[in-house]
Amino acid sequence: MGGHNLVLIIFSVFLLSSSAYASRVAQFLASGDFDVTSPKYGGKPNTDISQPLANAWKDACAATTPSRVIVPKGTFQLKGAVFKGPCKAPITVQVDGILQAPPIEAQLANKEFWVQFLEVERLTVSGTGTFDGQGQNSWKDNDCNKNPNCGGLAINVRFDKVKNSLVRDVTSLNSKNFHFNILGCEHLTFQHVTVKAPGDSSNTDGIHMGRSTEINITDTNIGTGDDCISVGDGTRQLTVSKVSCGPGHGISIGSLGRYDNEDDVSGLNIRDCTLSNTLNGVRIKTFPASPKATPASDIHFEKITMNNVANPVLIDQEYCPWGQCNKQIPSKVKISNVSFKNIIGTTSTAEALKIVCAKGLHCDQVVLSDIDLKLSGKGTLTSHCANVQPTITRVPPPLACATKA
Ligand SMILES: *[C@@H]1O[C@H](CO)[C@@H](O)[C@H](O)[C@H]1NC(C)=O
Numbered sequence: 178m179g180g181h182n183l184v185l186i187i188f189s190v191f192l193l194s195s196s197a198y199a200s201r202v203a204q205f206l207a208s209g210d211f212d213v214t215s216p217k218y219g220g221k222p223n224t225d226i227s228q229p230l231a232n233a234w235k236d237a238c239a240a241t242t243p244s245r246v247i248v249p250k251g252t253f254q255l256k257g258a259v260f261k262g263p264c265k266a267p268i269t270v271q272v273d274g275i276l277q278a279p280p281i282e283a284q285l286a287n288k289e290f291w292v293q294f295l296e297v298e299r300l301t302v303s304g305t306g307t308f309d310g311q312g313q314n315s316w317k318d319n320d321c322n323k324n325p326n327c328g329g330l331a332i333n334v335r336f337d338k339v340k341n342s343l344v345r346d347v348t349s350l351n352s353k354n355f356h357f358n359i360l361g362c363e364h365l366t367f368q369h370v371t372v373k374a375p376g377d378s379s380n381t382d383g384i385h386m387g388r389s390t391e392i393n394i395t396d397t398n399i400g401t402g403d404d405c406i407s408v409g410d411g412t413r414q415l416t417v418s419k420v421s422c423g424p425g426h427g428i429s430i431g432s433l434g435r436y437d438n439e440d441d442v443s444g445l446n447i448r449d450c451t452l453s454n455t456l457n458g459v460r461i462k463t464f465p466a467s468p469k470a471t472p473a474s475d476i477h478f479e480k481i482t483m484n485n486v487a488n489p490v491l492i493d494q495e496y497c498p499w500g501q502c503n504k505q506i507p508s509k510v511k512i513s514n515v516s517f518k519n520i521i522g523t524t525s526t527a528e529a530l531k532i533v534c535a536k537g538l539h540c541d542q543v544v545l546s547d548i549d550l551k552l553s554g555k556g557t558l559t560s561h562c563a564n565v566q567p568t569i570t571r572v573p574p575p576l577a578c579a580t581k582a
């Protein structure tokens with residue numbers, strides 16, 4: 178065989194195989210995409226796409242190869258959505274448009290939430306789009322400080338029993354209640370997510386979780402009217418990194434110890450975060466008179482920058498909002514192995530560090546190191562500790578448990 182022929186054969190084999198490959202890829206992309214605005218689903222901008230979206234999810238979830246539900250750029254109304262698994266293959270919900278919830282609570286398809294991902298595995302929620310809860314009219318109903326029958330407003334986006342999944346790039350805007358709620362999930366990452374609501378929108382926690390393991394929140398920007406991140410009972414192995422928070426109420430473990438069916442909290446790492454103009458910094462709060470002894474342990478806050486933050490470092494085992502509990506009976510939540518390391522920046526309250534543990538129970542293995550906060554407001558910097566003997570290194574005297582009980 179001549180050299181020319183050999184080259185020709187190799188070249189045509191290459192051509193054949195590469196075009197076969199290209200068409201396989203094209204076929205794969207085409208068959209895997211379920212666009213709500215395609216003729217099959219018929220979604221149109223500025224109309225309600227609840228049904229088109231439900232139909233697209235149903236088909237995508239039944240696909241045996243990886244699939245993608247697409248909400249393209251544009252504004253769409255949505256009364257509600259339940260994305261229920263299990264699905265047959267990995268599935269992506271790509272939101273590039275703006276999804277708007279009904280501004281009136283009664284018009285939602287479901288009372289407790291707007292969008293729910295339920296029992297899905299290998300899910301990716303991505304895109305440059307927005308889940309707009311249109312909660313502006315609802316916040317006044319979150320009047321729990323004066324009304325014991327308050328609340329019950331819809332959560333923007335819920336994740337229930339979702340595993341091995343990723344939420345990335347999307348925005349949650351002006352939710353009626355919590356923005357994101359994570360319950361019973363495993364190995365779920367939030368990456369480069371944005372949460373936006375005004376500082377005075379009540380009860381609009383950014384990301385709340387409970388009974389979940391291996392949650393990872395990273396590179397995320399949260400500005401809202403309540404806790405940026407709140408960690409409920411039963412959370413284990415949580416990593417929060419590169420989160421910026423503000424406005425908001427800070428990053429909070431708890432409240433814990435309020436109900437009698439609570440689970441332990443352990444293995445929480447919160448690091449490389451920045452809080453700006455928030456009502457609290459990093460805190461652990463537990464109710465007094467807790468019905469059950471559920472420990473909270475192995476909780477580490479590291480490299481946190483505070484910009485004009487009130488109560489930057491706080492453990493409060495007498496947390497009792499709205500005076501609905503008996504502060505005389507100590508909390509039963511045992512707090513141990515907690516560290517606050519490398520906490521710098523400015524505090525807007527003179528009492529910059531407060532560690533008030535439960536009487537008789539005490540907090541164990543609390544470490545304070547490299548804490549350096551300057552007072553941005555008036556007064557004299559100070560700190561208070563009770564029922565705890567922390568190990569303190571490189572913390573200036575005003576911040577090193579200046580007063581003790
Ligand atoms: C969390 O996610 C980030 C970004 O994907 C990654 O770099 C980091 O390793 C993850 N951390 C854990 C504990 O999974």
Ligand SMILES: *[C@@H]1O[C@H](CO)[C@@H](O)[C@H](O)[C@H]1NC(C)=O
Pocket residue numbers: 444445475476514
């Ligand atoms: C404290 O927490 C760290 C991190 O979770 C863990 O590795 C360590 O074993 C804990 N220490 C004790 C004494 O439990």
